[in-house]
Each structure stands twice: as structure tokens, then as C-alpha cells.
Amino acid sequence: MTEREPLSPLSTSFPSSRKVSAGELEVPQREIALTNGEVLHTYDTTGPQGHDPAKGLPPRRAAWIARRVARGDRNFSQMHCARRGEITEEMRFVALRENVDAEFVRSEIAAGRAIIPA
Structure with a gap:
């Protein structure tokens, strides 16, 4: 070898x-x-660097999800939010990463043409 x-x-x-x-x-x-x-x-x-694999990655989405829990949301799917017209932090993240408008990301998710893996 x-x-x-x-x-x-x-x-x-x-x-x-x-x-x-x-x-x-x-x-x-x-x-x-x-x-x-x-x-x-x-x-x-x-990709992420400098993190201990045994501990995993920092929970980037934890605060975003906590805000939804605090306001009483029970359905956390991106499609559900997109179809309600809501642009989530996850959608904004994708829009910034892909250099497109956040509304475009929301509309593609709402139409079922895009997904955001968790």
C-alpha cells in the first residue's frame, strides 16, 4: 500500500x-x-475547517430554529415557510451563497423546484 x-x-x-x-x-x-x-x-x-470531528460542527441553525419555536411555529419545513411567503434565514443564506435574490430562492422552494438540505 x-x-x-x-x-x-x-x-x-x-x-x-x-x-x-x-x-x-x-x-x-x-x-x-x-x-x-x-x-x-x-x-x-x-467546507468547514478547524473543528474537532468528535464534537461535530457548531449548530449554525440553532438560533434560527429557536426563534421559530418561540413564536409558536410547529411546521419547520422550508416549503411550508416559502408557501406562506416567508423568507427564512436558510433561504437568505442560500441566496447570498449562490448570488441570487432571496425572493427567487423562496419562489423556487414554494414551487417545489428547489430544496435546502438540512
């Missing part, structure tokens, strides 16, 4: 880019420093 060399850190492999979080929802993005001095923000595909 051939031993694999460990992967280099992203900062070594891509020295002109860094992972950043955008907005109040902390949408992961990649910030790339261009040679002309400008900065390009793009979708980040690296």
Missing part, C-alpha cells in the same frame, strides 16, 4: 486567497487577491 503525503494547507497551495465569512449569516466565501490589487469574492467549496 502506498503512503499518501499529507495535503498542504490551503494558504500554502493558494497564497493569494483566504477564507472569509460574508454578512450577518456568515456565508463562507473565498477572497482572492488579484494581481491588479482588486479582490474577488467567490463561492468557497472547502
